[in-house]
Amino acid sequence: MTPVQDAARQITVRISSTSDRLRVVAEARADVLVEGDAIVHRDGSCTTIDSTGRRIVVRVPVRTDLVIGTTSARVEVEGPVGQIAVVTKSGRVSVEDATSVDIRTSSARVEVGCTSDECCVRTSSGRVEIGVCGSADVTTTSGRIVVQAANGPVKAHCVSGRVEVGLMAPDDVAAETVSGRIHVTVPHGVAVTTNDDRSLLTAWPGGAEASITARTVSGRVDVSSK
Amino acid sequence: MTVTDYPVIVGSVLFTDLVGFTEYNEAVGDIEALRVLDEQRSLVDGHLDGQDARLVKEIGDGLMIWIGSAVGGLSLATCLLEAFAGIHESGTFPLAVRMGMHHGESIARGDDLVGQTVNVAARISALAGPGELLVSQELLAACGSAHAQESLRPVGPVLVKGLQHPVWLHRFATS
Numbered sequence: 223m224t225p226v227q228d229a230a231r232q233i234t235v236r237i238s239s240t241s242d243r244l245r246v247v248a249e250a251r252a253d254v255l256v257e258g259d260a261i262v263h264r265d266g267s268c269t270t271i272d273s274t275g276r277r278i279v280v281r282v283p284v285r286t287d288l289v290i291g292t293t294s295a296r297v298e299v300e301g302p303v304g305q306i307a308v309v310t311k312s313g314r315v316s317v318e319d320a321t322s323v324d325i326r327t328s329s330a331r332v333e334v335g336c337t338s339d340e341c342c343v344r345t346s347s348g349r350v351e352i353g354v355c356g357s358a359d360v361t362t363t364s365g366r367i368v369v370q371a372a373n374g375p376v377k378a379h380c381v382s383g384r385v386e387v388g389l390m391a392p393d394d395v396a397a398e399t400v401s402g403r404i405h406v407t408v409p410h411g412v413a414v415t416t417n418d419d420r421s422l423l424t425a426w427p428g429g430a431e432a433s434i435t436a437r438t439v440s441g442r443v444d445v446s447s448k
Numbered sequence: 449m450t451v452t453d454y455p456v457i458v459g460s461v462l463f464t465d466l467v468g469f470t471e472y473n474e475a476v477g478d479i480e481a482l483r484v485l486d487e488q489r490s491l492v493d494g495h496l497d498g499q500d501a502r503l504v505k506e507i508g509d510g511l512m513i514w515i516g517s518a519v520g521g522l523s524l525a526t527c528l529l530e531a532f533a534g535i536h537e538s539g540t541f542p543l544a545v546r547m548g549m550h551h552g553e554s555i556a557r558g559d560d561l562v563g564q565t566v567n568v569a570a571r572i573s574a575l576a577g578p579g580e581l582l583v584s585q586e587l588l589a590a591c592g593s594a595h596a597q598e599s600l601r602p603v604g605p606v607l608v609k610g611l612q613h614p615v616w617l618h619r620f621a622t623s
Contacts, residue, residue, distance in 0.1 A: 238605040238614040272614075281462065289612050291605030309575060309604035324603050324619070326575045344577040361577040363468075379544065379578045381468035398544070400468040400580075401475055438541065440475040 232304070234287040237280060239273040244281045246288060248301030254279040276291060284322065294330075312348075322356070329365075340374075343367060347383075352377060359395070362402075365422050378404050380441075388448075392430035399441035404447045406434060415444050455556045459506075460511040460521030460587060461548040461566050464492075464528070469509035471541055481506035485509060487541060488532075495528055504561055510573075512571035514561055518551045518590035522583065525549050525621060529581045536579070546580055548573025550589035550615070568608050568615055575606065575617070 235254055237244065256262055259275030271280060282288070287304040290297060294313040297308060299320070307324040308315055314331045317323055322339040325332055332350040334341060341355035350367040353359065357374030360367045362383040369376070369387045376395045378385040380402035388407045389395060397404040408414065413425040414434075422434040422445060436443035466472075466488065472479035485506075492511060496503060500516035501524055515521035525547055535541035550572055552565035568584065576582045582603065606616035 236605070236616075238607065240607065270513055272578055289602050289604050289616075293607050307604040325600075326577075326603065328574075342577075344575065359577070361467075378537050379467070395512050396577040400543075437539075439472055 232285075232287065233283055234268045234279065234289065235282055236268065236270045236289040237273065238271070238291045238297055239278060241273050241275055241278050243277045243296045244273065244280070244290070244292060244298070244302070245278070246282060246290075246297075246299045248282050248284050248286060248299070248303045250279060251283055254286075257261065257281070289400070325350075339370075341369070347355065360387075364402075376406075380404060382441075389424075390407060392432040393428040394432050395434040396445045397434065398437045399443060401440045401441045403441055404436070404438075404443045406443075408445060408447050410447050414447070414448055456553050457514075457561075458551075458553050459512055460515045460518050460549055460551045460590075461554060461561065461569040462511075462515065462521060462525050462545050463510045464488075464513070464545055465497050465573055465576075466509040466543045467546055467578045480574075484542060487535075488545075489532055490533070494529065495524060495531065501523060504559065511564070512561075513556070517589050518607055519592075520547060521551065522587065522591055525581050525583070527578070529620070533579050544578030546573060546576035546578055548576050548582045549587055550584045551590045552597060556617065564608075564610060568611070571606060571608055572615070572617060575603075576619075582617050583621040585618070588618060 245327050246347045250306045254269050260271050260273040260277035263270045285304040288306040290308045292382050297315045299317045301320040304321045306320045309326045310327045312330050312343040317332040318335045320337050323337050324342040326344045327348050327415050328346045329348045331348055334352045334400050336354040339350055340357040342359040343350050344361045345365045346363045347365045352369045354371045358369050358372045362377040363381045364383045366384045371388050373391045375393045376387050378397045380399045382402045385404045411427050417423050424432050457562050483560045487550050503621045532545040536544055548569055550565055550569035553567045554561040554563045562569040572582045600618040600620055603617045
């Protein structure tokens, strides 16, 4: 076990890993602790970890910013972290609680519990499930993305896949698909009408309004209330 | 013949890709798809005029462009990104464009370029989303301080076969 950092300021941990399994635990601590075979380099508030062992566990202070790259590892991030960016080809990525996420994958399965700010996900064919987020910017080619509760503006793009977004606040939605399906759900009591330019207008209880712009070639973009 | 018989050039390699072009072609037919490719080519040719840059080749709906300097490369790529976003937003161009760029040595093989710089640039492009430009840390390092740091955001390291160290990526988005 290697304690590598003790700082009270915002910490960034950058991890590149060829391991089978990478687990990051954000907990009440001031340092960064690496369990497993890894080369660790510290530069100010930034710690860079290059892991080659089969399994690695990295313990970080709460709300640490993370930048992670793997090929096909199982990536688990537990506890509240800050901004997190993950690039992976396949495998499985789960993030419990982050300020914001940016996840790019070819076919990995992605699960995000909650983010307070932006949730950005790019996938080709993987399945993505996002619980609660601020704004959402999601893209899939042929996979399926589910955003259960977005509390900010939403950008959803799919080629032939499927995107489902639950909108919880009066924010704009920009949805675009070639031949896929994008489905937006608004809360019960929100009125949806069509504008002159064929975009949709949502009228929320309390008087707030927002727009849903949809662009499709042969796909389908629809809105319903629950 | 050995690799030393081919000239090695240093510069930036930019890949562009039309997101969903195959499905678009399927939905609208060949004639309309060709119109989109022609419009893309025309827009890019206009931006390459007078630059130390050239279109290396068209790869289906994608383009491979070489630029003589990292600063020039970043400038060209961001101009293209904004130009494509503009015509896409206005509804005149049906598809979004994604881009990836890397900087380093390439081997000239006739008009074509080959080597790891090209491979990495292609891999980076595949990770970009619609309306996004991803660039490598190497490209930013070659730019020195001549780039707008505030419009870039780290997105993670990509591990590329054949490279000992990961390539760290940054995202540039028009909005």
